[in-house]
Amino acid sequence: MAQEEGQNGGAEKTVVEVSFKSVKPQLFVEAPKATDAIQFYKAAFGAVETCRSTQPKRKADQELPHIVSAVLQLAGSTFIVADLSDDSSSTKGGGAGFAMCLETEDLKAAVAKAVAAGAVSESEIVEVEGACCCAERVTKVKDPYGFVWQFCSPSNKCGTLISVKFSAYLD
Amino acid sequence: MAQEEGQNGGAEKTVVEVSFKSVKPQLFVEAPKATDAIQFYKAAFGAVETCRSTQPKRKADQELPHIVSAVLQLAGSTFIVADLSDDSSSTKGGGAGFAMCLETEDLKAAVAKAVAAGAVSESEIVEVEGACCCAERVTKVKDPYGFVWQFCSPSNKCGTLISVKFSAYLD
Numbered sequence: 001m002a003q004e005e006g007q008n009g010g011a012e013k014t015v016v017e018v019s020f021k022s023v024k025p026q027l028f029v030e031a032p033k034a035t036d037a038i039q040f041y042k043a044a045f046g047a048v049e050t051c052r053s054t055q056p057k058r059k060a061d062q063e064l065p066h067i068v069s070a071v072l073q074l075a076g077s078t079f080i081v082a083d084l085s086d087d088s089s090s091t092k093g094g095g096a097g098f099a100m101c102l103e104t105e106d107l108k109a110a111v112a113k114a115v116a117a118g119a120v121s122e123s124e125i126v127e128v129e130g131a132c133c134c135a136e137r138v139t140k141v142k143d144p145y146g147f148v149w150q151f152c153s154p155s156n157k158c159g160t161l162i163s164v165k166f167s168a169y170l171d
Numbered sequence: 172m173a174q175e176e177g178q179n180g181g182a183e184k185t186v187v188e189v190s191f192k193s194v195k196p197q198l199f200v201e202a203p204k205a206t207d208a209i210q211f212y213k214a215a216f217g218a219v220e221t222c223r224s225t226q227p228k229r230k231a232d233q234e235l236p237h238i239v240s241a242v243l244q245l246a247g248s249t250f251i252v253a254d255l256s257d258d259s260s261s262t263k264g265g266g267a268g269f270a271m272c273l274e275t276e277d278l279k280a281a282v283a284k285a286v287a288a289g290a291v292s293e294s295e296i297v298e299v300e301g302a303c304c305c306a307e308r309v310t311k312v313k314d315p316y317g318f319v320w321q322f323c324s325p326s327n328k329c330g331t332l333i334s335v336k337f338s339a340y341l342d
Contacts, residue, residue: 020216020246025196025271029316037316044288044314045191045273075191075273077248098269098318100196102216102246117215143215145200145208147269 018110021103024078026069026150028097031083034067038081047072047079053130068130099140099148107139110151114141122148189281192274195249197240197321199268202254205238209252218243218250224301239301270311270319278310281322285312293319 029037041047049072054065067083084097104110107125115121119141131138131152140150200208212218220243225236238254255268275281278296286292290312302309308324 018217023216023246023248023250025250027271027316027318033316037314040288040290040314040316044285044290045194045320046189075194077194079194079196079271100198100250114215117211119211119215143208143211145198145204145211147198149216 018104018106018113020110021105022078022101023103024071024080024101026080026082026099026101028082028084028099031066031085032064034070034081034083035064038067038070038072041072041074041081045074047074049073055130068128097148099150101150101152103152103154105153107137107151107153111139111141114143114149118144119149189275189277189284191281192276193249193272194274195242195251195272197251197253197270197272199253199255199270202237202256203235205241205252205254206235209238209241209243212243212245212252216245218245220244226301239299268319270321272321272323274323274325276324278308278322278324282310282312285314285320289315290320 027037038047038049042049049070051069051071053068053070055068066085067081070081072079072081080101102110111121122140122142125137125139127136128138129136131150137153138150140148142148198208209218209220213220220241222240222242224239224241226239237256238252240251240253243250243252251272273281282292293311293313296308296310298307299309300307302321302323309321311319311321313319
């Protein structure tokens with residue numbers, strides 16, 4: 001007999017309640033061009049950078065730090081720019097990739113509800129410090145129409161190590 | 172002698188001032204699946220549809236109207252879902268395509284500033300009733316990183332013909 005995995009041990013079907021704090025488009029560019037792309041969005045559209053998370057340099061010859069995520073404000077909305085890495089939550093898209101980031105405290109419930117509606121789980125829940133500038137745990141699904149939705153759960157430690165408010169970082 | 176086109180007749184370089192009222196990600200799906208995609212985003216994420224613009228059916232055997240744009244609210248933000256048509260402002264992306272829509276009153280200035288920063292103009296200004304649910308004139312550029320930015324100028328006639336508030340349309 002096949003049994004469904006039930007991490008909460010419940011056999012009854014329950015209505016999954018999920019709330020999201022924010023939704024942000026995330027634009028992935030080929031590394032290490034995120035720095036240039038951010039400058040372009042400032043010059044072209046007047047975007048304002050409010051936060052940047054970077055990864056420590058892995059090689060001495062890398063001049064630019066890998067941008068895990070940079071948060072830009074534009075016309076009252078927020079979007080994220082990131083260098084594409086192997087584990088980036090993206091489909092191939094305009095630029096190097098694109099995902100919609102949904103912030104929630106209950107990643108499992110968010111995935112369960114999306115999968116019940118027809119999405120396909122694309123990854124386990126993983127820890128990515130600096131994702132969406134202040135997320136510690138992330139996972140993703142692909143919807144039936146080909147778009148990737150990344151669920152992010154913010155960490156209380158947000159901003160302490162590699163994620164810094166941009167006002168204190170540059171300018 | 173090559174002369175630059177100057178529709179305002181000015182030879183002096185001027186600083187282009189452009190203001191944007193909103194920025195919204197637009198997800199293009201293969202027609203005619205936008206209707207299904209909207210249902211999915213409601214079921215999976217709790218998105219709320221607030222506006223839908225449709226094109227009149229062109230063929231008698233088309234069961235679903237072509238969705239020019241549908242506006243969805245989610246977690247305090249707005250995104251747009253549209254059926255992909257030949258003239259959709261998109262790069263190939265996740266799903267059938269993706270663009271970032273910027274609403275502005277001065278399309279020419281917006282394009283000029285973006286091109287000056289390094290973008291490439293992708294189309295003339297065209298009239299697309301129902302684009303972004305209430306835009307009459309649209310144009311687009313591609314940024315140096317491959318993303319399409321669609322500039323939309325809302326029409327005063329918005330909502331009178333094919334664009335309807337969703338509350339009066341369904342549900």
